[in-house]
Amino acid sequence: MKITLAQVMELDIMKPAIIKTAQEQLPYRQVEWVSITEAPVENFIRQNELVLTTGIGCNQEPKAFYAFVQDVIKSEASGLAVAIGRFVFELSEDVRTLAENEQFPILFLPWEIRFADITQAVTAKLVDSKQDDWQFTQKVQQELLSLMLAGNHLSALAEHVAGYAAVPIVITDAQGRIKGKSHGAEPVVGLVSKVYKHMRTSGQESEHHPLERKIQTLHTDGTDVHILPIIQANEQIQGYVFAVNRDKMDSSDLATAFILLEHAGTAAAFWFLQENTVQETEARMRNHFVADLAQGLIETEAQLKTRAEALGYEVSVPYIAIVGMLHNMEELYSRSDQVASFKDWQLSMVHYIEEEIYYAGVTVERETMSTFMDGQLLIYLAVPCEDYRTTVNGFLDLLDRRLAHLLPDVEITWGIGDQQINTYAFEDRYQEAKQALLLGIGRKGQGSRIFYTDTRIDRVLYKIGQERELRSLVLDYAAPLFAYDEQRQMDLVGTFVAYQRNQNKVTQTARFLHLHRQSLLYRLRKIEALTHLSLANPDDVFLLDLSIRISMIQHHMQTPNS
Secondary structure, eight states: OEEEEHHTTSGGGGGTOEEEEOGGGGGGGGSEEEEESSOOTOOOOOOOEEEEEEGGGGGGHHHHHHHHHHHHHTTTTSSEEESSSSSSSOHHHHHHHHHHHHOEEEEEEESSSOOOHHHHHHHHHHHHHHHHHHHHHHHHHHHHHHHHHHTOOHHHHHHHHHHHHOOOOOEEEEEEEEEEEOTTTTTGGGHHHHHHHHHTTOBBBOOOOOGGGGOOEEEEEEEEEEEEEEEESOOEEEEEEEEEEOOOOOOHHHHHHHHHHHHHHHHHHHHHHHHHHHHHHHHHHHHHHHHHHHHTTOOOOHHHHHHHHHHHHHOSSOEEEEEEEEEEEEHHHHTOSSSSSSSHHHHHHHHHHHHHHHHHHTTTTEEEEEEEEETEEEEEEEOOSSSSHHOOOOOOHHHHHHHHHHHHOOOOEEEEEOOOOOOOOHHHHHHHHHHHHHHHHHHHHOOOOOEEEOOOOHHHHHHHHSSSSHHHHHHHHHHHHHHHHHOOOOHHHHHHHHHHHTTOOOHHHHHHOOOOHHHHHHHHHHHHHHHOOTTSSSHHHHHHHHHHHHHHHHHHHTTTOO
């Protein structure tokens, strides 16, 4: 509660005072402190301060007193009380005119009243006011917490705060989505959305109020918007409280509004905690359901339908499985300057990625189910039986674009299980997608995308590599090359692959590898010496090519991140 000059004049000690100018301004002049000041003023007077003076510094010179009053007015003091009878006797016409024009109250006090007594009385009044303010804020805090404990929506919280602060209140989550607003706040929703987009780079901090360390004030479209982040115990921002100050509150009202915002932020944090607990429980249930689908742990179709219906999933339509591997998360974490551990940071990123998966599905109007298991993303995407590849590619293109904003430079390889487009084949599609992912990394490298039906030759070669006798017979030819490359870093395997892709033409291969012709010939002779095969013999070339491809497939199937 703010104290006005009119309330100060009601004190017993001020009853002998005579109001000389701007009497009508007393109810509007806020008093935050009282001080005793003589000329010169300099910067000793602060805003909303009641100034007591004897005028001794003016040496009974009217011009000096005029300049003194002028300086007091410029300091934005709430009023000037002058002890008369010793240095000041009357108010000159010039000073009276100045004060009336500036609507500045000047009071005359009898010389006998001690300034110490006035200071004590006004200070006691201010202390009582502060006590009333404390009781008021405690009352509001209890009311807001009671609203949240009773299970009310954030709109009820926003309306309650707006009733006290007399400004529209809007509450959003961390992504700027509106979670609650007061009545009459609809016209400022667009302004809040605009402010949200710029607040991280356009913050303006006040020098006067300590809560400004948390509260940002942005001036947009002629309006001040005050923003308080809603922070939980883990220092994570859950959302924001926006107060739209269209009528330019004075400093006292603004300070009260900041305290109200702080209490609103505390109550809203409790609401977000409850909401997050519910969402985390639902997310765990969804993750377990999708993982059970992939592992074939749901025994009957009836059980599957019952669990899916409880979670809001439609499972009677065809789905294909998409498995994604995030390759460079540790590198991105090291560049993010995070305080959280890598595990906690990765889990939070996965949570955001799953949100992007959901919104990408909504955009392309397709059902999605997703989880994170065995260090990989698993997505089930509902697809049409015809031209399903267009749907899958459109979905992944959109998802990659969305993830590029969330995690710039992230590298993801996608494997798609699409042997058949039918219903209730979740485990088969998952196994296909996993195999396609590993084979795709071996064939196309990291950051690629491959369908299971495009890996037929790779699967044949992988099966050959699984047979003990064939593996021993075939892989022995490539083994010396891999060992030599690891020891000498010469890349004989890459040289042979390039030689094959360039139709066994030496000059063309040398140009492709940026090698001197003689250097390439040396490498080719070294390949023949290590493998005891002739690159001039088509059968030997086929055998070595088969051995290298099978070896590489085996390697990538066992160590996909290498």
